[in-house]
Amino acid sequence: MALITYTLKTLQNSQRSLLSACSSTLRHPVGYKSAISLETLYPTSSLKITTPIFDSSNSNEKFSGYIPIKKLDITYSASSGPGGQNVNKVHTKVDLRFKLSEADWLHPDIRQKLIEIHGKKLTKEGYLVLRSDVTRFQQLNLADCLQRLRQMIRNAAEPSPTSDPETAEIIRKRHLRAVRQRLLVKREEAQRRALRQPPTIQDL
Amino acid sequence: MASRQIREKALNMLRSLPRVGIYNIRDNPGSRKTQKRGRGQHGGDKHGAGNKGSGQRQNYMRLGYETGNNPFYLRFPSENYYKGHHLKRQYPPLSLESLQTLIDLNRIDTSKPIDLAEIVKSGCYTFYPDEKQFGVHLTDEGANIFQAKVNIEVQWASETVIAAIEKNGGTITTAYFDPHSLFLLKNPKRYFQSGQAIPRRMIPPPDAIEYYTDASKRGYLADPEKVSQARLELAQKFGYELPKIEDDPDYEMLCERKDPRQIFYGLEPGWIINLKDEVILKPKDEQLIQYYSS
Numbered sequence: 001m002a003l004i005t006y007t008l009k010t011l012q013n014s015q016r017s018l019l020s021a022c023s024s025t026l027r028h029p030v031g032y033k034s035a036i037s038l039e040t041l042y043p044t045s046s047l048k049i050t051t052p053i054f055d056s057s058n059s060n061e062k063f064s065g066y067i068p069i070k071k072l073d074i075t076y077s078a079s080s081g082p083g084g085q086n087v088n089k090v091h092t093k094v095d096l097r098f099k100l101s102e103a104d105w106l107h108p109d110i111r112q113k114l115i116e117i118h119g120k121k122l123t124k125e126g127y128l129v130l131r132s133d134v135t136r137f138q139q140l141n142l143a144d145c146l147q148r149l150r151q152m153i154r155n156a157a158e159p160s161p162t163s164d165p166e167t168a169e170i171i172r173k174r175h176l177r178a179v180r181q182r183l184l185v186k187r188e189e190a191q192r193r194a195l196r197q198p199p200t201i202q203d204l
Numbered sequence: 205m206a207s208r209q210i211r212e213k214a215l216n217m218l219r220s221l222p223r224v225g226i227y228n229i230r231d232n233p234g235s236r237k238t239q240k241r242g243r244g245q246h247g248g249d250k251h252g253a254g255n256k257g258s259g260q261r262q263n264y265m266r267l268g269y270e271t272g273n274n275p276f277y278l279r280f281p282s283e284n285y286y287k288g289h290h291l292k293r294q295y296p297p298l299s300l301e302s303l304q305t306l307i308d309l310n311r312i313d314t315s316k317p318i319d320l321a322e323i324v325k326s327g328c329y330t331f332y333p334d335e336k337q338f339g340v341h342l343t344d345e346g347a348n349i350f351q352a353k354v355n356i357e358v359q360w361a362s363e364t365v366i367a368a369i370e371k372n373g374g375t376i377t378t379a380y381f382d383p384h385s386l387f388l389l390k391n392p393k394r395y396f397q398s399g400q401a402i403p404r405r406m407i408p409p410p411d412a413i414e415y416y417t418d419a420s421k422r423g424y425l426a427d428p429e430k431v432s433q434a435r436l437e438l439a440q441k442f443g444y445e446l447p448k449i450e451d452d453p454d455y456e457m458l459c460e461r462k463d464p465r466q467i468f469y470g471l472e473p474g475w476i477i478n479l480k481d482e483v484i485l486k487p488k489d490e491q492l493i494q495y496y497s498s
Binding site (some may be wrong): 003032033034035037038041042045046047048049050051052053065066067069070072074090092096137138139140142143145146147 | 314333344347359364367368375391404407419425427428429430431433435436440441442443444445447448449450458461464465466472473497498
């Protein structure tokens with residue numbers, strides 16, 4: 001095995017000039033790439049960690065799943081239940097609220113539907129409140145609140161069922177049939193009970 | 205090995221002789237013995253069956269039978285609880301709380317990437333590679349108090365842990381190290397003093413490959429673009445605003461990653477580190493360079 005000797009102080013290569021010889025973290029020069037490096041595994045990828053932005057303008061859906069956390073008012077408090085000193089000290093209960101009428105990040109149709117469904121649950125100022133203290137972790141309770149909020153929005157985003165004349169007719173007939181059945185049973189029962197009574201002068 | 209002439213002679217014979225078939229081959233001498241009943245002074249009398257007992261009477265005891273006492277193969281009950289335990293990998297835990305403590309006490313430097321070697325160097329964490337322990341499992345105890353911005357490389361981490369680290373603007377990667385590499389990471393100085401070249405890191409075993417190629421687990425073999433997407437999804441799940449990592453002054457440090465074949469940051473496989481003379485010896489031979497970068 002033929003070797004070549006380099007000293008750390010004499011690294012003069014242009015690639016190595018990016019490094020400072022005295023730094024304890026030797027910056028990984030562009031040189032070493034094995035046969036299973038990420039470049040070979042994902043040739044079309046940019047191999048960079050970035051912060052992508054949710055772009056919902058393209059899709060036709062009313063709700064893309066994105067919730068701007070900054071626009072929500074989140075507060076933490078102590079949870080209830082057993083747990084001694086820890087449950088008293090640690091604020092694991094999450095209170096998530098936002099003013100439904102001013103939620104511009106929601107599609108107007110969804111906003112309207114939410115007001116219809118949850119209108120009675122809003123506070124006096126018009127805030128929709130979600131609370132969670134299911135787990136012992138603040139992060140998981142917050143995740144739970146967001147999951148419930150997302151589910152509420154998705155349910156509101158669902159299109160209301162269209163009234164089909166044929167379906168309406170079927171439902172009407174079903175209803176009448178149920179009424180007829182109920183009255184039939186009622187009459188039978190009444191007759192049975194009447195036959196148990198002793199005979200009157202009129203019968204004789 | 206036969207000499208060249210003998211080999212050539214044999215090959216020539218093969219070319220000219222008829223096809224080898226069942227009609228022109230025979231067993232090696234002594235490979236089959238005839239089942240003849242022995243006669244005469246040495247083969248006769250008891251014919252190799254001994255005296256009395258099941259041996260002479262051809263009424264043999266079953267294999268493992270110990271003439272009535274509890275046989276060895278029945279003494280120990282099967283414990284399915286421990287089935288396959290010798291094949292399972294273990295990851296001794298390190299909580300986020302203890303990691304925060306180590307950072308606060310300056311035992312771990314957050315201005316450089318943190319890996320297993322760095323954690324062991326802090327002195328407050330040990331693991332034993334020869335006891336099926338494959339690295340550090342970062343646990344979520346202390347996730348609510350964790351505040352440091354780090355680039356950390358561990359072997360196992362749950363979603364809560366990943367969220368806690370990324371919320372503070374850091375990055376986390378889960379990477380696999382084979383047992384030989386783990387010995388190197390645990391005590392690099394001892395390995396360098398042995399004078400051996402740094403080996404290549406091996407790929408994960410089949411049951412672990414899925415984990416380490418998963419972007420949601422921040423696997424080191426996952427596509428970084430998918431990792432970026434997974435970061436955003438996790439931020440949405442756990443309810444925090446993802447800090448813009450590209451605008452961070454430490455962006456380069458936070459994105460620093462080892463190659464899948466690398467064990468140490470900045471050191472390549474094939475290099476020999478001479479600590480005494482402060483010199484690195486690198487291979488020059490083409491074959492070696494190719495091998496170490498394969």
